[in-house]
Amino acid sequence: MRTSHAGLHVAAVLRAELDEKQVLQAAARNGIVTAGLQDCFHTVPAQSGLVIGFGAVSATGLPVALRTLGRILAS
Numbered sequence: 001m002r003t004s005h006a007g008l009h010v011a012a013v014l015r016a017e018l019d020e021k022q023v024l025q026a027a028a029r030n031g032i033v034t035a036g037l038q039d040c041f042h043t044v045p046a047q048s049g050l051v052i053g054f055g056a057v058s059a060t061g062l063p064v065a066l067r068t069l070g071r072i073l074a075s
Contacts, residue, residue, distance in 0.1 A: 008055030011037055013047060018073065020048040026072045032065055 014020060020036045027034055027050075037049030052069070054062055 008053060010052045010054070011040075011049060012052060013037070013049040014073070016048075018048070020050075023050065023072060026075075027069060030068050030072070032068060 014023060014037075020038055024034065024036055034053070035051040037051055038046040040051065041047055050069075057065060
């Protein structure tokens with residue numbers, strides 16, 4: 001038996017003044033890899049946001065990652 005790292009995701013909608021691509025780049029610069037919500041839409045306009053997976057994050061790493069994302073989204 002192995003631990004499953006699938007299916008543990010949250011979709012977060014971005015405020016209108018935040019640019020999805022810039023948020024993704026800032027997250028990556030801080031060691032956080034996530035996906036853009038716009039990639040999940042086939043309608044126009046696509047909703048800007050993040051698809052945040054947390055299935056493979058350690059219990060100690062998750063709070064740090066969430067605080068970092070919080071700082072990025074607050075800017």
